[in-house]
Amino acid sequence: MTQQPSPTQDAASAAKPAGARERATMEDVAHLAGVSLKSVSRVVNREPHVSDTLRAKVEAAIAALSFVPDTAARSLAGSRTFIVGLLFDNPSPNYTMKIQSGVYRACVEQQYHLRIDNIESDRPHAEVEAQLDAIVRNSRCDGFILTPPLTDNIQVLAFLERRNIRYARIAPNSELGRSPCVAIDDAAAGALVARRLWNLGHRRLGVVSGPPLHRAGDRRRTGFLAAIRELDPAVVVAEADGLFSFESGIAAGADLLARDPRPTAIFATNDDSAAGVMVACGRAGLRVPHDISLCGFDDSWVAKSVWPYLTTVYQPIEEMGYVAASLLIDRGETGERQVMLGFHLVERDSLAPPS
Structure with missing residues (x-):
């Protein structure tokens, strides 16, 4: 059975007389939609307070004409x-x-x-x-x-x-x-890691912080520490400074592993520094997770480029x-x-x- 053209397609054909330029213009869209040129401009430029009815008319005409907005023209018209x-x-x-x-x-x-x-x-x-x-x-x-x-x-x-x-x-x-x-909620994510390590039985804990100016990293650290204090105020968490980099993770990991008593689990506030901590563990002759448990943050490609694969917090970056x-x-x-x-x-x- 032969498919009949839609009314919009018929109107689109009628809106383009023989010999007309191939590329549709905003004027063509306005004519087909039965609205003003200004209305088409408002829809194309995604201006606020455009009614759903008007937007539907204009978008249908745009689809029928395969109209592609001209960026330069949009810029001049909308001061963008x-x-x-x-x-x-x-x-x-x-x-x-x-x-x-x-x-x-x-x-x-x-x-x-x-x-x-x-x-x-x-x-x-x-x-x-x-x-x-x-x-x-x-x-x-x-x-x-x-x-x-x-x-x-x-x-x-x-x-x-x-x-x-x-x-x-x-x-x-x-x-x-x-x-x-x-x-x-970075603080809640840090608390989630703390509770998971606690439930596994870890009581000697370490945390690798982020750069001083990076507030999201600080919120992860703060949430982790607050959750541990809530679970047992007597537990002291060992801390080492990190910079969200692989190299800083190695240095922070070496620092934590040299503490007495040595942590049995470490939370690094991003995956890059967690990978560095894993290297520090290897250099110290310690196995992850047999001797040290380790958790990162981000669920980046780094988490599956190390061995063992890294437990981490997924955030939808x-x-x-x-x-x-x-x-x-x-x-x-x-x-x-x-x-x-x-x-x-x-x-x-x-x-x-x-x-």
Whole structure:
């Protein structure tokens, strides 16, 4: 049986006279949808307060005409560049790659371009300001996505606000209402690890912290310590400083293993440093998990590139990037500003009861 063309397809054909240019325009969409050019522009530019009826009409016409918005025209019409900036100051390559992947996916869906820059936020105040100024002048971004530790850097936030530049944050520690943001409950995740190690029978515990400026890492540590104090206030947890890097994990692991008494279980607040702790265990002639149980955080590719495979907390890093970009591009259309995502413990081979 021959399929009959839909009314929209018939109208689309009629809207394009013989000899007309092949590429549909916004005028063609407006004519087919029976709405004004301004209405089409509002739908295409994802402006707020557009009715569902109007959006459905315009999107049906766009589909029928295979209309592809012109980025330059959209920019002129909406005072936007359709470029999103992603700012990093994070030593973990796995984390940055996953965030980048999520942000890029959102940009492709919304027909935005992505620009990536790095800021050394531990530099003197004037140098940080100069880095930000150069990025803003050269990027022409509609807004920026801030990743830890930039998410809680007051200097960065104040700079963007002075310039009236929109931003969204990933895993901020405070002032959640200051901007659109996405996070997990890092403290609860740290507590989850503490209870799991406790239930296995471990009472001599160690923790490897994150960089001083990385508040999400500090929340994981704080949640871990608070849960242990709740279980038994008399237990003292050994602590060593880490920087979320493989090398710092080796140093922190060697520090903890030299303590007396030596911990029977160690929680590293990211997978890179946990892998370093595993190396330190091997150098000391200790086996994981027979002599030392070990847990990381992130569930990155690192967790399955070491042996034994690493038990770790899964956080949806790529999804966090996607949500942050969507919140930034959305411009408040949905009214959603703070999004909390879930986490869970992924048990592999690096945990066992103490021997």
